[in-house]
Amino acid sequence: MSSKKYKIQDDLGLGLQPVVKNQRVINRDGSSNIRRTGTPFFRTADTYNALITMSWSAFNLLVFSAYLLINVLFALVYLALGIENLDGIRPGHSAFMHFMDAFFFSAQTISTVGYGHISPAGITTSFVAALECLIGLLSFALATGLLYGRFSRPSAKIRYSKNIIVAPYWDITGLMFRLANYRSNQLIELEVSIMLTYNATVDGKVIRQFVPLELERNRISLLTLSWTVVHPITEDSPLKTMGPDFLKTSKAEFIVMLKAFDDSFSQTVHSRTSYKDEELVWGAQFISAISLDEMGVNVLDLTKIDALQKVSLPAG
Secondary structure, eight states: OOOOOOOGGGOOSSOSOOOOTTOOSBOTTSOBOOOOOSSOSSOGGGHHHHHHHSOHHHHHHHHHHHHHHHHHHHHHHHHHHOGGGEETOOTTOOHHHHHHHHHHHHHHHHTTOOOSSSEEOSHHHHHHHHHHHHHHHHHHHHHHHHHHHHHHSOOOOEEEOSOEEEEEETTEEEEEEEEEESSSSOEEEEEEEEEEEEEEEETTEEEEEEEEEOOSOOEEEEESSEEEEEEEEOTTSGGGGOOHHHHHHTTOEEEEEEEEEETTTTEEEEEEEEEEGGGEEESEEEOOOEEEOTTSOEEEOGGGTTOEEEOOOOOO
C-alpha cells in the first residue's frame, strides 16, 4: 500500500521513529511509552510530581517507611546517648527491649503525643527530643499536604472498552469503541479524537505516520451514560484500503484522546488510551449496557462496557 507524504501537522509530538517489536506509542492507561535517560536518580524538580502521581500503594508504603525509618534513627540516637538519659526506662531489660522502649518514646515524641511514661533527662537528650518534635511537625504537615494534593488533583476516570471494533454502520462499516465515566461526577463538553499511527515507507525510509480519523460525532454536551465513538469507514477513510494484514504488519495503533470539563472541580480534565491491532475485532458489535429498571430509570451496567457479539459485515 502506498503511503501519503508525511505532514508535520500530523505529528502528535511523538516523533517519526518507527515502532519495533510491536511496542505501544501510548499505553492503555494513557501514559507515554517512553523511557527517559540522562537524569539524576534524585530529581528535586520532579519530586512533587512523582509524589502526587505515584500509585496509592507506593505512596502509602513510602509514608510508612519514612515514619518507621525516622523513629528507628532517633531510637538509635537515644541509645547512643545512654538509656539512663530516658527517665522511666525499667532497668534489667535486654538490649532489644531498651531499643523498643526508645523506639516507642520516639514515636510518642514525633507525634507530640507523649504518654508521660518515659521522658528525656539532661540537656542533650532534651535537645534531641525537641529537634524530633520539630521534624515530626514538619513531616506530618508535608504528608498532610501531599495527601490533600492527591485527593484534590482533578483527573478523569474513564472506562474504555477493552476492544475497538469494526461493526456495521448504516449501509457501510465503522470503527467503534465505547467509553463511560467510571465516577459519579458530571463531565460536560466532552471532545474526543482518534489518531491512526502506523509504520510506513516514505522516500525509502521507514517512519511513523499519524493520520487523524474523522468521527461521526466528536463532541457531546454531557456524559451520563455510555458513548460509542464511531469513525465511519467511507471512501475517504484511510481504513477503506487497510485490512487486518496491513494493520498487523505496519504495527498500527489507534490513539484516543479525550478532553472534558469536570463540573465538580470546575477544571478541564484529560484522558488517553490506545488500541493495538490485536485489540481490533472485525465483524462485531457492542451489546447494550443500558437497561431500564422497574421505575423506568436508565441503568448503566459498567461490567458490560466490553460486551461484544459477532456479526456479519456489509459486503464491499
